[in-house]
Every structure is written in C-alpha cells, then in structure tokens.
Amino acid sequence: MKKKILCSVLAIATALCGLTGCKGDSTNNDDPMSGKIVFTIWDNNLLTYIDENDMVGKFKEKYPNAEVEVEKIKDDTEYWNSMKMRTSANQLPDVMFNKPFTLSRFKDYLLDLSDTEAAKNNTLAKGYAIDGKVLGVPMTAGYEYVYYWKDMFEEANVEVPTTWEELKTVSKTLQDYYSAKDPDFMAIALGAKDEWPDYPYMEFMPALVNGNGQNWNDMAKTDAPFAEGTDINIAYHRVYDLFTSGVLGKDPLGLSKDQATNLFAQKKSAITALGDWGLQDIKGAAENVDDLGTFYLPVRESSSEPFRYVVQGDSFMGVTTHSKKPELAKAFVEWFYSDAWYPGYINYVSSASSMSNFPKEKDPILAESDKAQPDGVAVMYDGGGDDFTALQNETTFDYKKLGSTMLTDGFDLDAALSDLDAKWKAAREKLNIK
Amino acid sequence: MSSLAKKRRIFIIVALAIPVLLLVCFVVVPAVDLIRMSFTNWDGRSADYDFIKFDNYVSMFNNKDLWRSLGNNAVYFCVHLLMIPIELAFAVLLNSKLKAAKFYKTMVFLPYIINGVAISYAFSYFFSPVNGAFDGILEAIKLGMLKQNWLSDEKIVNFVLAFVSLWRFSGYHIVLFTAALQSVNHDIIEAATLDGANAWQMFRYIQTPSIMLMVDFILFDNIRGAMQVFDIPFVMTSGGPGYASSTFTLYTIKTAFTYDNFGLASTMAVAIMAIIILIYVVQNKIIHGIILKGDK
Numbered sequence: 001m002k003k004k005i006l007c008s009v010l011a012i013a014t015a016l017c018g019l020t021g022c023k024g025d026s027t028n029n030d031d032p033m034s035g036k037i038v039f040t041i042w043d044n045n046l047l048t049y050i051d052e053n054d055m056v057g058k059f060k061e062k063y064p065n066a067e068v069e070v071e072k073i074k075d076d077t078e079y080w081n082s083m084k085m086r087t088s089a090n091q092l093p094d095v096m097f098n099k100p101f102t103l104s105r106f107k108d109y110l111l112d113l114s115d116t117e118a119a120k121n122n123t124l125a126k127g128y129a130i131d132g133k134v135l136g137v138p139m140t141a142g143y144e145y146v147y148y149w150k151d152m153f154e155e156a157n158v159e160v161p162t163t164w165e166e167l168k169t170v171s172k173t174l175q176d177y178y179s180a181k182d183p184d185f186m187a188i189a190l191g192a193k194d195e196w197p198d199y200p201y202m203e204f205m206p207a208l209v210n211g212n213g214q215n216w217n218d219m220a221k222t223d224a225p226f227a228e229g230t231d232i233n234i235a236y237h238r239v240y241d242l243f244t245s246g247v248l249g250k251d252p253l254g255l256s257k258d259q260a261t262n263l264f265a266q267k268k269s270a271i272t273a274l275g276d277w278g279l280q281d282i283k284g285a286a287e288n289v290d291d292l293g294t295f296y297l298p299v300r301e302s303s304s305e306p307f308r309y310v311v312q313g314d315s316f317m318g319v320t321t322h323s324k325k326p327e328l329a330k331a332f333v334e335w336f337y338s339d340a341w342y343p344g345y346i347n348y349v350s351s352a353s354s355m356s357n358f359p360k361e362k363d364p365i366l367a368e369s370d371k372a373q374p375d376g377v378a379v380m381y382d383g384g385g386d387d388f389t390a391l392q393n394e395t396t397f398d399y400k401k402l403g404s405t406m407l408t409d410g411f412d413l414d415a416a417l418s419d420l421d422a423k424w425k426a427a428r429e430k431l432n433i434k
Numbered sequence: 435m436s437s438l439a440k441k442r443r444i445f446i447i448v449a450l451a452i453p454v455l456l457l458v459c460f461v462v463v464p465a466v467d468l469i470r471m472s473f474t475n476w477d478g479r480s481a482d483y484d485f486i487k488f489d490n491y492v493s494m495f496n497n498k499d500l501w502r503s504l505g506n507n508a509v510y511f512c513v514h515l516l517m518i519p520i521e522l523a524f525a526v527l528l529n530s531k532l533k534a535a536k537f538y539k540t541m542v543f544l545p546y547i548i549n550g551v552a553i554s555y556a557f558s559y560f561f562s563p564v565n566g567a568f569d570g571i572l573e574a575i576k577l578g579m580l581k582q583n584w585l586s587d588e589k590i591v592n593f594v595l596a597f598v599s600l601w602r603f604s605g606y607h608i609v610l611f612t613a614a615l616q617s618v619n620h621d622i623i624e625a626a627t628l629d630g631a632n633a634w635q636m637f638r639y640i641q642t643p644s645i646m647l648m649v650d651f652i653l654f655d656n657i658r659g660a661m662q663v664f665d666i667p668f669v670m671t672s673g674g675p676g677y678a679s680s681t682f683t684l685y686t687i688k689t690a691f692t693y694d695n696f697g698l699a700s701t702m703a704v705a706i707m708a709i710i711i712l713i714y715v716v717q718n719k720i721i722h723g724i725i726l727k728g729d730k
Contacts (some may be wrong), residue, residue: 081691087479103693184564193558193585195672251563253586253675262563372555393477393693396499405676408588 032327034065034422037094039332040072041254042079043315044387045280047072049348059335060083062392066328086322094323098136101383103128110135110318111326116338121357126312127380136316140351143276144200144310145294145369152178152270152291160295160306160372164238165183167298171247174270182268186249188242189269191260193253198403201242204236204310207381208299211308215385220391220433223425226417233417234400235299240413243406253407261285273297275314276366279350294369296376307373313354355406387433394427465707470674471700478696502700502711503673503680506592509712510681511660513596514603518652521604525611539612550602553670557598559584561670587672588678595666602666603659607652614648615641622655653716653721657713661706682706682714 014167041047048320050056056068071093073079086092098106112133115291117338119125119134124141126134153170154159156177161167167380186261191197207215219225219232221323234317243252249269252260265285274281283289294307311388317336319329346353346360353360362370370376384392391397397420405411425431470663478481494500524542545553550681560567569581584594618641627712642649664683667673668687673680673688680688682702690699 021538084478084691106526109479193671193674195674249564251586252562254559256564257563259559268564293555342684388655389694398692400676401676404674406587408675408678414588 009411010296031065032325033063033331035325035328036067036069037323037325037329037332038069038071039095040079040083040093041070041097042073042076045277045349046345048344055341058340059332061339062335063331064326066331068332069432074261088204090322092320092322094325094329095319096320097139097174098318099314099383100128100316100381101389102314102371103135103316103358103383104229104385104389105129106318106320107135107386109321111321111323111330113137113330113333116334117332118317118333121337121355122313122378123166123379124354125316128313128316128382129384136313136318137337138313138354139315139317140177140313140346141354142312142314142351143352143366143369144204144273144297145276145278146200146265146271146273146297147278147282147294148271149267150293152267162297162298162373163300163303164242165301165326168242168247171242171271172245173251175182175247175249178270185258185268186252186263187247187271189255189260190248190252190263191231191255192248192258192404192407193255195400197257197260197274198239198400200275201239201405202236202399204381205297205299206232206309208297208308211306211379212375213310213380213382216388218383219424220385220387220428221331224421225282225424226421236253236255236413236417238299239403240406243403248407253404256286259375276351277349279363279365289365292364292365295372297371304432307376308379309369309373309376310381311378312383314351390431391424391427391433394431395423397423449672450539461681466701469704471697472704474697474700477694478690479694482698485531486697489697493698494701494705498678499677500682500685502677503685504682505678506667507661507663507681509665510596510599511593511657513593513600514656514660515605516655518607518656519601520648521607521652522611522642522649523637525608525615526641528608528612528613528656539609543609545602546606548602550665551669553636554666557601558585558670561594563580586675588675591671591675595670598666598670599663602648607655608707610648610652611645614645616670618644634658650718653717654714657710658716661710 007259014314021284041050044293048072053257056070059068060066061068073082076099079097083096083106085090087106092109096106098110107130113119113125114132114243116137118135120139122137125136128134128136148160152174156174158170159166160175161170169299171187177184178185178187178227202356207213210312212218224230249255255263259270260280261272261274261281262285263269265282272278272282273317282292296307298307298309317333319333323329342355343358346355346358350363350366352366361367402416405416406413473485473487474483475486477488528539528542532538542692563569563583563586564584566584568584569578572578582590585591622640622644623636626636631640660685663681664687665669665683667681671679673684677685683706686699686702686706690696
C-alpha cells in the first residue's frame, strides 16, 4: 500500500513538473531584457578576448537578468555550413555574424538594425544595406595588404611596386635572386593547396581594375561577363600571367596557407598577400617583425591610372528572426558597439575600426601602405547580391578554385572563361534573370 | 496457442519492435526523404522549394567533374582491394605463434584509432614540397631523384592519398581478420594437420573458407569506405588541384554547402547508395559465382 501511495505521489509530482516545464530559474518571461541569448562566432581572436575580458559578466552587469551564451564554431567555412542547416531548422542563434558575400543569403532571416546607435555610428553599415535595411553592423573595416620583408627587398635591390607590371618584375627579380641560393624559395607565398588564399587576387582584383565595387552584381546583368575586355577577364589574365611566371616557387599547390605563412615568417618568401588579420598570424610565427612592411596590391596597369585598394565591412553582427528575445539581442548589439566593450576589443585586434565614435590608429606596419599611396582611392567591395549568388551557384563558378586551377598543367584560361560565359548565359535564361 | 507460446510471441514482438522502430525513424524515413529531396531544387535554407522532376538526375549525369571525382574513388577502391589478400596474410602471420604478436597487433591497429583529420594534417606536412619529411628520407637514402610534387601532381596525387588511407585502415582489416581466424574450429585445423596439410593448403582450404563471412564484410566495407572517402582528400588537398583528387562525397558536400544546391546533392547521395549496392552485387557475383565456384 505504501508503495502505491509513494508511486502516486511521484506520478503527480512528475506530471506537475511536466506541466509547469520544471522551471527552475527566476526569469521573467514578460521582461524583454531578461532571459538567455546565444551569440555564435568563429573568430579565435574574438573568443580569446571574450574569455580574457569576461564579456558575459560585463553584459550581466548592465542587464542583470540577461545571460549570453557564446558559441564558438571551428572556422568560417564550418560556420556557414552550420548556419545553413540551422536556418532550415529554425534554429539560428540570436546574434550571428555575416560576411559581405553571405549577407544576401541570410537577408530573410535578419532583423533591420537601422534604428540602432551601433548602425548609425558605423561608417560602413549603410553601404551594405539591402532594400534600405541594415541587416548587420560590421565589426571591423577590412583592408587587404601585401606584406613584404624590407631587408630582402633591399638585398635584391628592388623597390615597392606601384603598378601590376612592376609587381611582376619585382617578384621575378626576387625569385631569380634568392632561388639561386635556396631552391625552395618563393617570391610570393600563396598556399594554393587550400584554394581560398588566392582571394586577394581572384575575389578583389576584378573590382579594382576599374574601381567597380559592384562588379559581381553588374556581372549578373550581362550574358557574357567573362568576355575579352571585361574587368574580370582583364583581372584574371593579369593573375594568370603572375601565377605562371614561376614567382610562386616550385610547388605552390603543395602548400597550405599555414605552411605558406610560416615560410614567409621564416623569410623563405619575400611577399604574401593577406588581410589585416594576417599581421597577427605573421607576428605569431616570425622571430621579429622589424623589417616587415606592407603595401596595397598594385592592380593598375600604369601609374597614370588612379591607385585603387579594396575596403570592406567585415564580420557583420546581426540579430536573427529566429531569436525569441530580439529586444535583448538588439540591446546586446548596442552594448557590444558601446564604450563598455568595443574600444577595448578594437585595440586588441590588428583590424581597423568601423565605428566613427571609436576611431583607431592603424598599426604602424599597416599604415605604411597609406603612406606609400597617399592619393589611393578606396573601393567599397560588395560581395554580390541575390542574382549573382544564384548565377554563381547554377554555374558552379568558384573563383578561388579557378585561381588554384590556373597553376595546373595544360590549363587554358581563355577556354575556361569562354566556358563560363556559355554557362552564365544558360543560367540567366534558366533562372530568368534580366 | 499455449500460454508459453503466447508469451514467447509477445517477447519476440516487443524485442523486435524497438530496433525496427529505430530503424524506421533513423534510416528508412531519412532515406525516403532523401529520395524525395532529390527531385527538388531546395537550397538548404528556404522553406519553399519546387519539384523539378528528373532535372537533378539529368544534371548529375552531365556533370563531368562529378564523374571524374567518382573515378578518383576507384583508385581508393582498387588499391584497398589489392591489399586485402596481403592484409589476410598478415593476419594469418599474427595468428601464428609469432613472438610479440600482441605488440604487432597493437601497432597495426594504432593508426585506425587516431583521428582521421589529425592523420591527414600530419601527412600533409610529411609530403610537403618544402621541408617535407618524405623528400628528406629520399634524400637521406640517396634517392633524391625520385622526389615529386606529391600533393599537386595530378597523375600521382590520388595514389598518395590512397596510400594514406591504406596506412590508416589496413590495421583495422588485419585485426578483423585475426579475430575471425581465432574463431576457426581447432578440431578442423588439427584434423587437417594430421592429414598432412601444409601452411598454404591450411590457408587456402581451411582458414579462408572458414572466415568467408568476415571476408565478405571487409569487401563490403572496402566498397563503402572507398566510395565515401572524405576526410583525407578534404584536409590534404581540398580535392585539388582543380578536381584532380576530389571524391564523390567531397563533390556532393561542395554542391550542398558551397553551391547551395541540396536538391542536387541529395540526388548524388541517392546515386552513391545505388553505386555501392551495384558494386557489391557485382563483386559478390564475381567472387562467389566465379572465383570460389570451384571450391564448392
């Protein structure tokens, strides 16, 4: 009998617990500034800074009833894969990041942040608005640099190049000079095995040829964007000439980005093109960086053309439509870009500030690029909208893979571009893109 | 029906219900859904998609890069298949009264339990064109003239990757063969020994037929593994240069995640299932219907 009573009590308790959802915390569901939000990142530097500076605790000081769960995903490739799967399952985190080329893919799942102070104070956010909505606030302003060793340039008696032809000549001179002593030397360290490290050339150069940051979107409006005389055709021919001139060393396809950066840091290479984030990688691998310098990739054909370099918003912080606490998530974005957090973070990383209210002096090594080109023209890069992305997917146009394929035997660039034109035309017709 | 028979029937039904339910939930339903998705143009994110009949299947059959990738899978399949008799021979050796047999078994099994991604990273550096250990070994033994671009030469890259795959999985096969050999009835072996069977005859007519079930399993595992190989080419070469070392699975994942075409990727997943079954049936027919027919 006792057992029966005990069982009944337990059963009632279980049922009650189930009905009430076993709520153990004291969160007030009616308060929009209480509860938990998930903030998903991929950046190792950001994670280190968050841990070392107790971001979660500091946010809680401002919003005592709020919790932030920081979720780290291995790298950005894995990040997009994960976000795509979560989108289909209605499981996006409350706060997520985007890149310029992913904004249009996730535009239906991001809330408009136009009315936030973070967006208003951001120098780049409005430039990336889609249909007038700011869907993400760039955490940094991203610049691309060519890193080089000054002492190696001096020894080989070459100057910093200011045109594409000069870059080719300088690279060739460096290759000839140093490979006589070291057969493993490469004038330009690329890491083409990973494919993506060729992005400074393959992704940005078409936009820099004529200063058209909307190049990808304009390509979507034409049937033959790869034809002779187009920006992309000109850019890829220049890249092909450089890549096949022997300045990437004996086997660029056999080396990964990490290996290439390490070899550059050990001065087994004189030049490497990376984003501003690359400075931290190089500093981490090099014994000292006293002789490290930078210049912007000189894409122009002659010095009579304007010198153009690319700038883009990077790491667009956005609030997703799947968030159950959108007000709290927006408050987190506001807090992140406020005096309480952003100045410390932006000074910790090598990237430039994207906030007008928190300007940051560039690292002296990176500032050398601006000194070398005081009249340089910044080209605001757009990663491509819906139409371009749809065409890219339909034609399987992978510019990073194309760059590494240029290094294979028997590759015919004109045939490859002509094939892409045919696919592009068919895709526009199929997808009814005007 | 007697009470005992009734209870037995209930027990059998209950015992079967759970695995069948799990199988239906986690294998049958996803497989059916995969086939359904293979007829759509779903991009992996949107709530909406269209049924596009056989467009994905037509697109798949016209995709040269995909079939080139499948050709690369064939390299793994053939290399592993050729190694199976050698693995079996090793297992027989380790099953004999060899000194320190346990140590050797541990050593050959070790690569299998190491994380595949870690192995791939290690071999990337091993075959690196600059400061690579393999080139260093060739230099040390005065064979420097044999140095190659191991990971970027389209003619050899798949064999290099298949070698890494062999290094990782051969030990697993050897241990499975060893376990099967240990289960062979000792009476039969003793009888064969008394009848004067030599080592080769023992291996050919007693041990091999006795472990045929395990041989079948390893042959099937070889097909499945070779057709679905992913981590080694993904880490070591990203499928490159171009698509020279891409595999069917690598291409399928790229289609889904890089090109946002989950519908076409589902079609490829259906195709690889069909290919695995087809190769298994053909292989079984060849081995049991032709090669081993004489033994029956």
